[in-house]
Amino acid sequence: MVSMVDLGTGDGLAVGATAELLGVTVRTLHHWDEIGLASPSERTPAGYRQYTDSDLERLDRIVAYRRSGLGLEAVREVLDDTTVDVSARLREQRAQLAERIEELQELDRRLERMTEAHERGILLTDQEQTETFGDDWDPQRSAAARDVWGGTTQWAQFAERSASRTREQWQELSSAMSSLQRDLGDALGRGVLPGSAEANALVERHREIFSNFFPLTRQMQVCLGRMFESDPGFAAHYNGIRAGVAPWFRQIIDESARAHGIDPDTATWR
Template sequence: MTSMVDSEIDGDATVGVAAEVLGLTVRTLHHWDEIGLASPSRRTPAGYRLYTWDDLERLGRVVAYREAGLTLDAIRDVLDDATTEIGSTLREQRARLAERIHDLQQLDERLERMTDAHERGILMSDDEQREAFGEDWDPQQSRAARFVWGGSKQWAQFAEHSASRSQSQWRALSEAMSTLQRDLADAVRRSVKPGSQEADDLAERHRELFSNFFPLTRQMQVCLARMFEADPGFASYYNGIGDGLSTWFRQSIDESARHHGIDPDTATWE
């Protein structure tokens, strides 16, 4: 800084020259003058500001401390208060910077998880998924789902939940779903009537559990149950849990919807 000023300025400097040499704007120098942080000591007969060598030296120190991240008030204390311990001030600035770096690293990690969740669905390795969901689980399912649902609001909501969900939370959710499926199979075996209180309770448990993936309205649940019955893959899965479960479950969800004033024949994905 000193050698640069020596080589480029001979005598007092106007605001424009000082700004160019220091890499600042004229507006910045005017502001620092207005707040009394770094003011020119002289003026031309016409009233224009002139910075002396000492003025430029102070400006250089302001620039140096500003680049180190100090606030203008802190810089003023460093330059004007003889009792200020500069080393202590800089150490405090480093401590604040370390906190900011830590916060930014955490933010970066959250953004990375959110990005991965939108692209992969479940943020666990194949082995971790099998451990959480059982050995029969196919880790390709969540990846395949992205190609089907990736452009939907529900996939975005699923990813948002997934990004903050731990392996233990996934395991607990999987266990709750398995328990529900066993209860559904038991209800089918006992010929529980769709529309009964027990069937309604099971339908509501399913809706609440499924809402851990994305908010599931009753109308959406009706559409989902129809897919469970009509799609050969889903029908085979549910009928494997309990004979005739895909149809019984669809009927039970239809009746539950009717009890809440929804006509299942006109239900839409909303």
């Protein structure tokens, strides 16, 4: 360490000069003084406290151990308790550091997945998406959805859930949606009427399944129903299940909304 001899003076050092020498703050030195860890041993004729060479040696050791991650009480034990095994204490600190490094690495992995989810939506490769959602699935749908919805709360919620969703969980959701769509086609074929108990149950199933992506209110579901009928891509998909499913699906959503006091003609995305 640098001592007062190195500085060319045999006098004590003031707090500010000591802080600068050690690369710590004056506030830190005051705190160590207050807790009795390291205090200046001399005073000037004017009453100002100064650190001696002996004080600086202790401070240098404190700084070294603090930079190694030891807490103040552990540093006090290392310096003042002759029964303490310093090597054992440092090994313990290394073990704790290794645990912390592992935690930080896991945090970094989660942040990476969250970032990718916000950017990509579905964290599956193109091949995995095709295998999970079927041959007619376009892996670019997620990117296209981000272009449209990327700045919304719902996209953020979708990404947050996608970040922790496994391929198996995506498969379960895909299977649930496929099952619902088959049941929609079957119900239309059997002449199930909008507003009936069976139709309302199908609407509730859709809202429950879709809420795995983001919380879907009834008003938002009405807006989706409009899109399913009016958007050429969605209309082709639903009418591909059975001719007429797209407009019928919107009708059963609208009637379910009315049963809950919502006017589908004025419903908005909220």
